[in-house]
Structures are given as structure tokens and as C-alpha cells.
Amino acid sequence: MDISILIVDDDKLVVEKLVEGVNWKQLGIAIVLTAYNIRQAKEILEEARVDILLSDIEMPQGSGLELLEWVRNKEIPVECIFLSSYAYFAYAQKAINLKSREYMLKPVSNRELEEALGSIVEILQKKREEQGEGEDKKSAFWERYLLQENYSQSLLEKGYKEGICSPEGKYFLEIIRIFPDSDTKKKKNLVLYHFIIQNVAAEFMEDRHQKLMAVLRESDYEWVLVAEEKGSQEERKMDSCQLKECLEKALHMRVCFYMGVSSSVEELGKSRRNLEQMEQEAVPGNNGMLFEEEWDKKDIAYVSPPWEIWEKEMSASDMIADTQEKILHFLEELWNSNQVTISTLEQFRRELMQMIYRYLNKQDVLITRIFDGREFDEHYESAVATLPDMEIFIRYIFEKLAGFQHQDNRQESVVEQIKHYINDHLKEDLSRKTLAGSVYLSEDYVSKIFMNVTGISIPSYVASCRMQKAQEYLKYSTFSVSKVALEVGYSNFSYFSKTFRDYTGCTPNEYRNRVTKKQG
Incomplete structure (x- = not known):
């Protein structure tokens, strides 16, 4: 089974450098997941199997030490390395108490980090060797039989002989399709999706004392679930509906199920072909469930609307x-x-x-x-x-x-509406898509008329408004700098500081100190 690592740091540049700079393949780490705050990290740790946690300590929305303490309380088996800019004894002592493997000071070279990671990978590999490879063997059989070797009889006989399946047993297939939105597709977290679907399905089936044989990924957004039949068809339908709901909750997206009939291993090929044809022709309704036994293959004449x-x-x-x-x-x-x-x-x-x-x-x-x-x-x-x-x-x-x-579509009016929206929503997402949606026009058209009327681009105007508001907060409020960053729409503290320095010529703390001296 592949070794996975989760990198947690609020500085996206640091995360990108780690992802691109470390030779993960040579280390034996196949899956690299990322999070930019503690909330995101917890969501991933709850939904996917993570072997190694590589985390910063000081972050605006919670510390890495708090994250590891949460991990230990949840009894999630994770090895941890901390990367910190601070050589504080209290931090290091807390990390040791939480059984962190390493406490490394930034900047750390890729070579030093790879040495530390290599030691942890060796420990994980030894543990896995002791646990055996039974589950991997079963998954490999079902993947070859259903997806690669076109229901090979010789492979099936081998499966009988090794006790992976039985000629007397009854099994069923379910095709699981997920529907991520465009923003989620851009992140391409395919490995994470597989982890979530595999883990949620395994836990669900175990709770119901059912035998899950395998969860196989067939394409980017489609999986085949193989399980041994238990209970009536109606009970299985109810279970499948509940599993779909569990997956939608864990994945935060819509899921559809194509549920096959119960059959012998030799008949699974026929069920698989029927399910594939259902995918090509049948349309899932609001409940997202389609059943092989209810599918009618008749031709349907198109009825044209008025x-x-x-x-x-x-x-x-x-x-x-x-x-x-x-x-x-x-x-x-x-x-x-x-x-x-x-x-x-x-x-x-x-x-x-x-x-x-x-x-x-x-x-x-x-x-x-x-x-x-x-x-x-x-x-x-x-x-x-x-x-x-x-x-x-x-x-x-x-x-x-x-x-x-119903919109006043004069260019000047549209630009004024956009300006008002920006100033009223500085804390929120102010992408071109959001602003165009607020005036019911396309992104390209809005960008063009904003530049025509104001002479500056929308991103430049947004940044200017946010920096002006940040100056007000630093001058008149007692908010911490990280709180100010969040109030003007920056979740990444480092990026906020850089933008503020580019705009004013000084850091947020320097600006506040200067203003305080003048007021004093």
C-alpha cells in the first residue's frame, strides 16, 4: 500500500517548494497531500489515510502542535515532523511529548529533510511487512479479473484456489460516480478521493457486518465496488442509499450509484456490462440511484417541447x-x-x-x-x-x-455597482467570477468595461481597497496583524505581509509602530 504524507503550512510558496523540491518517489512516498490551515488538515486526516505529517508550528488559524495533539487524542496512527522558524524550547518539548519524530528549524535543505523522511519511511515499511499483504493481494485479483483481463477463467480458478472468492458465493457490483465542481476538478485530488471512498466504504460495510472485497478506481471520477451478498435485495438498496449519503458528506460533492444484481463470480461480467450500458444511456434522478434489476433497455422516442x-x-x-x-x-x-x-x-x-x-x-x-x-x-x-x-x-x-x-447595463453604472460590492465584501472572495455574477454579466465583459471606465484592472482595484482598509484597522483597532489579514480577505499571512509592504513600503507591524508614535 502506498505511503502518504500531508504537508501543512499557511505559506503556499513553502508548500509548493516542498512538493516540487523533494524527491518523493525515491523516498518511497507515492501520495503527497497539502493543507494551508489546521481546519483543512483535520478534514484530510479524518477522511484519508495519512502516514506522515509534515507541519509548520505557527499558523494564523491554529498551531501545528494543536493539530498533533488533536491527532493523538483521535488515536490516528501518524508519524510527525515539525518545521519551525522558532527555536523555542517550549515548542520542542511539547513536540517531544506528543511523540513527534523530528523538530527541524527553517530553512531546512531538501537533503536534510529527505534524510529525516527516509528514516520514517523505513519504520513504516517494517510495520507493513509485519502486518502482511493479504488485502493487497485480494484487491489485485479483483482489479485484474474485472478491469484488466476480461473475466479470465484461469485467473478465476486461481482466485478459487487461494480462497479469495468462492464458486458457491454470491457477489454484487456497484459503480460509484462522483461529480466534483470545476474548482474541485482543478485541484485534481484523485488520490484523496480514492482514500475517502475506500475508507468510508470499508467502515460502512464493517459496521453492517458485510464483506467488502475491493474498491477499484476505474477512472478519475469512477470506482467499482465489489462485495459479497448478504441480506435481501431491498436491504442492500437501503444500505447503498445510506452509503451514498455517507460518501457525499465526506467528499462534499454529489455521488451517483449504479447498483448491480446479486450473482456468482462468473456472472459478474454480465452485470458489469449492464452497468456500463446503464451509465451510457440511463440518467440518474434526484436520489442519484440506478438499479440494474429495474433498468428498461427499450428505445425512447424524443418528445419535442413547445x-x-x-x-x-x-x-x-x-x-x-x-x-x-x-x-x-x-x-x-x-x-x-x-x-x-x-x-x-x-x-x-x-x-x-x-x-x-x-x-x-x-x-x-x-x-x-x-x-x-x-x-x-x-x-x-x-x-x-x-x-x-x-x-x-x-x-x-x-x-x-x-x-x-433588470440590470442598468450602462458601463458607468455597472462599474459603480462593482465598486460598491467590493467595498462591502472585502473579507470575502472577490474573484472575477464573483464580481461578474453580482451584476449578471460575463467575466470578460466586466473586466473590459472596468478597465475602460477606471483605467485600472479589477485585481489592482481590489488589492488597493484591501490595503486601505488594512491601514485603517492597523491605525484605529487593536486587532492583531493576522486578524487584520483575515478581515481584509487574506488567509495567507505571508502573502498579506508581502502585499502590504509592496503597497506601503513597510511591513504591517512597522506601519502600526509609526502610526502609534505619531499619535503619541
Whole structure:
């Protein structure tokens, strides 16, 4: 089983240098996870198996010592190395009491760190050798049998002989699909997803005295769960629904299950093919569950909605929300009459966008003025994955149209609205996406008109407002510098200090000292 490490430091530059600079592969560390505060670290430690914790001590939202104390109280088996800028005896003593393997002072060279990590890896490998390789052997068999060797009979006989499976036993498959949003996809935490799904499924099955054979990752966002049959089909359905809810809670994203029928090992191939076909044709509903035994393979004729009527209603009235509700109701009726497949949703999406293009063309409005290209593409592509995704896409389209319809779209007015929003939300996310959404326009269009009217870019204006507010806090409040950073939207203390110094020519502490002297 792969060795994993979690790096915790509020300075993103430090984290990036460690991730890129250390030769993890040579050390035998296959999985490198990162967190920028204690809250993120705790979430990862609760959801994934972490072997080594490499942590800073002083961070704005809690110390590394507090994190390790929490780990020990939770009895999570983790080896720890602290990296600190402070040679405080009290810190080192506390680290020793919490059974940290190393306490290293920054800056530390990659060679020194690799030596310390190498010693810990040796300890972990010896422990694993003592524990044996039974579980790895089982997973390897199921992966070869189901995903690689096309249900090989000779491999199956070997599985019988080694006691991994039984010719008399009953087994079932479940395909698990996850639906991360675009921001989550960018992080590409595929190893973390696998850990979470594997651990949650194992714990869930163990609590119900069921035998989990393997959890196999088939693609970036899809897994195959293999388990031995126990109990009735109805009980298994209820368990699968509960497991789906547990995974959604742990992953913080939507999950869909494709549940196969109970069968012998030799018949699992047939079930697997049926589940694959279900994925290609069937659309999961609001509960995110699809069952092989209930799947009807019949061809479904597409029923075209009354697009022309809806388009006339939109053009004749400023209440386009009524049209949205009619479209959603039509879609619901199709679903209730079992007339929704992926192909029918694709046709529905295509005709919907044709109606929207015609409507905007009559208003003499370019679609790029309202919809941001990347955001629109993400919604468009995911719309046919599930029924909720199509409903989200429809609401997204009509929310943008309604906002644009009631907006004062003069350039000067839009810029003033954005300025007000920035000053009222300095503590929050002020990305281009957020600001464009506040005025129901596309990111590119908002950036262009802001530059045209003000002569500066949105990021420069946001940084300027935040620095001015930070100066006010440092001058008139008793907030600590780290608290000031959080109040003006900076979770990374080091980045805040650098930005403040670039803006004012001095550090936050130097600025406060100068102001205090003048006031005195």
C-alpha cells in the first residue's frame, strides 16, 4: 500500500517548494497531500489515510502542535515532523511529548529533510511487512479479473484456489460516480478521493457486518465496488442509499450509484456490462440511484417541447421566470413518464440553446456579454449527466437572463455597482467570477468595461481597497496583524505581509509602530 504524507503550512510558496523540491518517489512516498490551515488538515486526516505529517508550528488559524495533539487524542496512527522558524524550547518539548519524530528549524535543505523522511519511511515499511499483504493481494485479483483481463477463467480458478472468492458465493457490483465542481476538478485530488471512498466504504460495510472485497478506481471520477451478498435485495438498496449519503458528506460533492444484481463470480461480467450500458444511456434522478434489476433497455422516442410558444412568451413579457418554470415542469413530466435518457437530454439541451440564441438575437445582445465562456461550458457539458444537472443548467441560464433584463447595463453604472460590492465584501472572495455574477454579466465583459471606465484592472482595484482598509484597522483597532489579514480577505499571512509592504513600503507591524508614535 502506498505511503502518504500531508504537508501543512499557511505559506503556499513553502508548500509548493516542498512538493516540487523533494524527491518523493525515491523516498518511497507515492501520495503527497497539502493543507494551508489546521481546519483543512483535520478534514484530510479524518477522511484519508495519512502516514506522515509534515507541519509548520505557527499558523494564523491554529498551531501545528494543536493539530498533533488533536491527532493523538483521535488515536490516528501518524508519524510527525515539525518545521519551525522558532527555536523555542517550549515548542520542542511539547513536540517531544506528543511523540513527534523530528523538530527541524527553517530553512531546512531538501537533503536534510529527505534524510529525516527516509528514516520514517523505513519504520513504516517494517510495520507493513509485519502486518502482511493479504488485502493487497485480494484487491489485485479483483482489479485484474474485472478491469484488466476480461473475466479470465484461469485467473478465476486461481482466485478459487487461494480462497479469495468462492464458486458457491454470491457477489454484487456497484459503480460509484462522483461529480466534483470545476474548482474541485482543478485541484485534481484523485488520490484523496480514492482514500475517502475506500475508507468510508470499508467502515460502512464493517459496521453492517458485510464483506467488502475491493474498491477499484476505474477512472478519475469512477470506482467499482465489489462485495459479497448478504441480506435481501431491498436491504442492500437501503444500505447503498445510506452509503451514498455517507460518501457525499465526506467528499462534499454529489455521488451517483449504479447498483448491480446479486450473482456468482462468473456472472459478474454480465452485470458489469449492464452497468456500463446503464451509465451510457440511463440518467440518474434526484436520489442519484440506478438499479440494474429495474433498468428498461427499450428505445425512447424524443418528445419535442413547445419552444416557439415559450420563445414568444419570453419576448412579449419581462417575466421570463414563468418560462423557466414551464420548462422545468415539462422536464419533470418527461421524467415521470420514463422518457428521459442521455440522448433525449442532449437533444433537449441543443433545442433549449437554439431558443436562447434566437431570443438574444432579437434583443440585439451577444451571448458572450451575459455568459462567461468557461462557466457556461462547464454547465453545458454537465447538463446531461443527471436530471439535477439539467435542472441546474436551466436555472443558471434563466437566472443570468433575468438579472441582465433588470440590470442598468450602462458601463458607468455597472462599474459603480462593482465598486460598491467590493467595498462591502472585502473579507470575502472577490474573484472575477464573483464580481461578474453580482451584476449578471460575463467575466470578460466586466473586466473590459472596468478597465475602460477606471483605467485600472479589477485585481489592482481590489488589492488597493484591501490595503486601505488594512491601514485603517492597523491605525484605529487593536486587532492583531493576522486578524487584520483575515478581515481584509487574506488567509495567507505571508502573502498579506508581502502585499502590504509592496503597497506601503513597510511591513504591517512597522506601519502600526509609526502610526502609534505619531499619535503619541
